[in-house]
Amino acid sequence: MLSRKELFKDTLKKAAHAWKRTVELHLTEEEANLLRLYIDQPGYVDLHWVMFVPAIKGQGTEEQQKKWLTMAYKFQIIGTYAQTELGHGSNVQGLETTATFDPSTDEFIMHSPTLTSSKWWPGGLGKTSTHAVVYARLITEGKDYGIHGFIMQLRSLDDHSPLPGITIGDIGGKFGSGAYNSMDNGVMRLDHVRIPRDQMLMRLAQVTREGKYVHSDVPKQLLYGTMVYVRQTIVADASRALSRAVCIAVRYGAIRKQFGSKAGGPETQVLNYKTQQSRLFPFLASAYAFRFVGQWLKWLYTDVTQKLESKDFSTLPEAHACTAGLKSVTTSATADAIEECQKLCGGHGYLNSSGLPELFAVNLPACTYEGDNVVLLLQVARFLMKTVSQVASGKQPVGTTAYMGNIQHLMQCKSVVNTVEDWLNPAAIKEVFEARALRMAVNCAQNISKAPSQEEGFEAAVAHVQLIIVTKFIEKLQEDILGHGVKEQLQKLCGIYALHLIHKHLGDFLSTGCVTARQGSLANERLGKLYAQVRPNAVALVDAFDYTDHYLGSALGRYDGDVYSALYKEAWKDPLNETVVPDGYQEHLRPLLKQQLKLSRL
Numbered sequence: 001m002l003s004r005k006e007l008f009k010d011t012l013k014k015a016a017h018a019w020k021r022t023v024e025l026h027l028t029e030e031e032a033n034l035l036r037l038y039i040d041q042p043g044y045v046d047l048h049w050v051m052f053v054p055a056i057k058g059q060g061t062e063e064q065q066k067k068w069l070t071m072a073y074k075f076q077i078i079g080t081y082a083q084t085e086l087g088h089g090s091n092v093q094g095l096e097t098t099a100t101f102d103p104s105t106d107e108f109i110m111h112s113p114t115l116t117s118s119k120w121w122p123g124g125l126g127k128t129s130t131h132a133v134v135y136a137r138l139i140t141e142g143k144d145y146g147i148h149g150f151i152m153q154l155r156s157l158d159d160h161s162p163l164p165g166i167t168i169g170d171i172g173g174k175f176g177s178g179a180y181n182s183m184d185n186g187v188m189r190l191d192h193v194r195i196p197r198d199q200m201l202m203r204l205a206q207v208t209r210e211g212k213y214v215h216s217d218v219p220k221q222l223l224y225g226t227m228v229y230v231r232q233t234i235v236a237d238a239s240r241a242l243s244r245a246v247c248i249a250v251r252y253g254a255i256r257k258q259f260g261s262k263a264g265g266p267e268t269q270v271l272n273y274k275t276q277q278s279r280l281f282p283f284l285a286s287a288y289a290f291r292f293v294g295q296w297l298k299w300l301y302t303d304v305t306q307k308l309e310s311k312d313f314s315t316l317p318e319a320h321a322c323t324a325g326l327k328s329v330t331t332s333a334t335a336d337a338i339e340e341c342q343k344l345c346g347g348h349g350y351l352n353s354s355g356l357p358e359l360f361a362v363n364l365p366a367c368t369y370e371g372d373n374v375v376l377l378l379q380v381a382r383f384l385m386k387t388v389s390q391v392a393s394g395k396q397p398v399g400t401t402a403y404m405g406n407i408q409h410l411m412q413c414k415s416v417v418n419t420v421e422d423w424l425n426p427a428a429i430k431e432v433f434e435a436r437a438l439r440m441a442v443n444c445a446q447n448i449s450k451a452p453s454q455e456e457g458f459e460a461a462v463a464h465v466q467l468i469i470v471t472k473f474i475e476k477l478q479e480d481i482l483g484h485g486v487k488e489q490l491q492k493l494c495g496i497y498a499l500h501l502i503h504k505h506l507g508d509f510l511s512t513g514c515v516t517a518r519q520g521s522l523a524n525e526r527l528g529k530l531y532a533q534v535r536p537n538a539v540a541l542v543d544a545f546d547y548t549d550h551y552l553g554s555a556l557g558r559y560d561g562d563v564y565s566a567l568y569k570e571a572w573k574d575p576l577n578e579t580v581v582p583d584g585y586q587e588h589l590r591p592l593l594k595q596q597l598k599l600s601r602l
């Protein structure tokens with residue numbers, strides 16, 4: 001119910017308080033991240049910690065890191081990541097801001113030459129950030145060397161006013177009433193603003209005092225390294241958001257009753273309807289699947305970072321493909337699922353007090369930020385096409401594409417499934433997912449060789465990413481899992497995750513000959529049985545997420561199930577209910593009613 005200004009001020013207040021507690025309690029970086037997570041309100045600090053600091057860590061020299069990170073860690077400066085412009089977001093190479101080296105003063109001149117070159121979207125830029133990593137075309141000795149990162153001070157550290165030559169503001173209200181409106185996404189124009197040469201982030205390339213451009217020995221793709229890092233964290237965010245929505249919908253489904261009363265008996269809990277289960281339980285399974293794949297992705301990212309430190313860049317393309325693909329598939333599935341959870345809760349799901357509209361609005365932009373989901377899947381497709389061509393020339397693929405090395409078998413195998421029970425076998429499931437992904441990638445490579453097109457391969461990329469998620473779920477179940485019966489429940493969820501994908505993408509599985517129509521219908525039969533088996537534990541499986549009522553913020557998802565009292569209480573909190581007779585009655589409603597009454601008497 002807060003206005004935009006109040007909401008923004010509230011964000012500043014919470015962030016300042018969180019920082020105070022971080023210092024008082026000597027929280028580690030990881031603990032401080034958790035604190036921000038539970039504040040659960042997008043704000044400038046996200047950009048500071050999640051993008052500004054990592055950009056300096058990844059692209060700054062040791063000396064630059066020492067200088068800037070020391071201030072950033074103490075919050076003496078607040079930073080953002082200013083990449084996107086009004087005219088270009090996905091196409092980073094198309095950015096127009098210029099950084100022209102002036103050897104006479106040893107400075108870069110930062111400039112926005114066109115309207116479309118205005119920086120547009122960076123979080124925290126609008127009203128808060130004092131500094132930014134700004135991406136601009138580096139021009140020296142008359143030559144354009146493409147996009148590079150520069151640290152710029154934007155606002156005075158005394159009175160917070162923008163520095164000379166910098167025009168800066170907020171880009172305006174966004175989707176939903178609260179959601180991302182707590183963030184001051186900003187616009188910025190630069191008018192020949194001068195910065196010292198040593199504010200170019202120089203780990204990837206340097207400009208010498210004389211203006212010579214010098215490459216270092218790290219690949220230029222490291223310019224995109226911050227995005228790889230953030231995409232990895234977004235997978236965990238997606239899993240968390242999805243599990244919150246599912247927790248609300250499952251708990252409410254166990255409380256809500258409609259129809260089914262025979263001779264005055266109790267009505268049916270809506271969660272018992274098969275149509276409800278077939279819509280909701282795949283989301284429950286996906287919430288677990290995304291959590292496990294998110295944990296694995298964090299491991300992969302840590303591994304690639306360690307390798308990069310010792311100048312081993314070999315796993316960077318795979319890390320890019322995995323983070324891009326998983327960010328895309330998990331955030332799209334999550335946004336769709338939250339929307340569906342609202343429908344699964346009927347009319348009450350549409351109320352703000354259900355918590356679902358806010359959850360949807362705040363997670364929807366994850367499909368766009370850090371790379372539009374379609375654009376990112378096309379990057380995965382590009383990686384797959386390269387891998388297929390390497391396999392064709394006899395190179396053994398590794399990591400998440402290792403299955404492609406089994407090309408002889410996977411291109412012609414037939415699924416071993418013959419009975420409903422055969423779909424319980426993880427090896428049988430994995431094989432059909434591998435065969436589908438490989439056959440789609442090979443088909444795509446063949447089509448591209450006939451008629452090259454950038455956009456081919458989107459579906460093949462989805463198939464590959466889904467294979468990764470299914471595989472990581474299966475691998476998780478090979479670990480020791482504590483708790484009586486927990487592993488059995490997770491096995492059922494793993495089955496649901498995989499089989500609902502077969503159901504959803506049956507066209508792919510049939511057209512690539514990976515399963516027959518009969519096997520497809522056996523998979524559906526198995527899925528129905530799994531839904532019935534999961535039903536008795538569905539509430540326990542969402543309770544296991546261990547969310548407090550406060551964090552869930554939902555009248556429908558309350559742990560104690562006292563849904564109707566909560567809805568009733570929440571309704572009375574609405575500002576419209578502050579007066580019995582509404583504002584506007586005297587000016588608009590009364591005259592209208594009186595006039596109609598008069599007319600009716602004529």
Ligand SMILES: CCCCCCCCCCC/C=C/C(=O)SCCNC(=O)CCNC(=O)[C@H](O)C(C)(C)COP(=O)(O)OP(=O)(O)OC[C@H]1O[C@@H](n2cnc3c(N)ncnc32)[C@H](O)[C@@H]1OP(=O)(O)O
Nearest residue numbers: 033036037046083089090091092093221224320369370371
């Ligand atoms: C605690 C609570 C915390 C909550 C925190 C939430 C935080 C969320 C905050 C979110 C704020 C949002 C921030 C942003 O949105 S920042 C802006 C993000 N912008 C994008 O993501 C732009 C997307 N576009 C791109 O990434 C690239 O431009 C694109 C990859 C699409 C194309 O680039 P380009 O034209 O240069 O590339 P090519 O296709 O020709 O590729 C060249 C080669 O580089 C490889 N590549 C591309 N990207 C990467 C990468 N990231 N890492 C490694 N390698 C990469 C690509 O595969 C090509 O390789 P090959 O030539 O070998 O094929």
Ligand SMILES: Cc1cc2nc3c(=O)[nH]c(=O)nc-3n(C[C@H](O)[C@H](O)[C@H](O)COP(=O)(O)OP(=O)(O)OC[C@H]3O[C@@H](n4cnc5c(N)ncnc54)[C@H](O)[C@@H]3O)c2cc1C
Nearest residue numbers: 081082083084088089090121122123365368369370371374
């Ligand atoms: C809430 C939010 C916060 C953000 N925060 C930041 C930030 O802090 N810093 C920052 O720098 N940026 C930020 N951004 C910007 C964000 O990164 C970009 O919006 C995003 O990368 C998408 O780029 P775009 O807007 O140019 O979309 P476009 O690329 O213009 O996309 C428009 C449509 O075209 C399609 N399309 C584009 N290219 C292709 C292609 N090659 N093939 C097929 N289809 C294509 C897309 O799929 C999409 O449907 C933020 C955005 C949002 C929404």
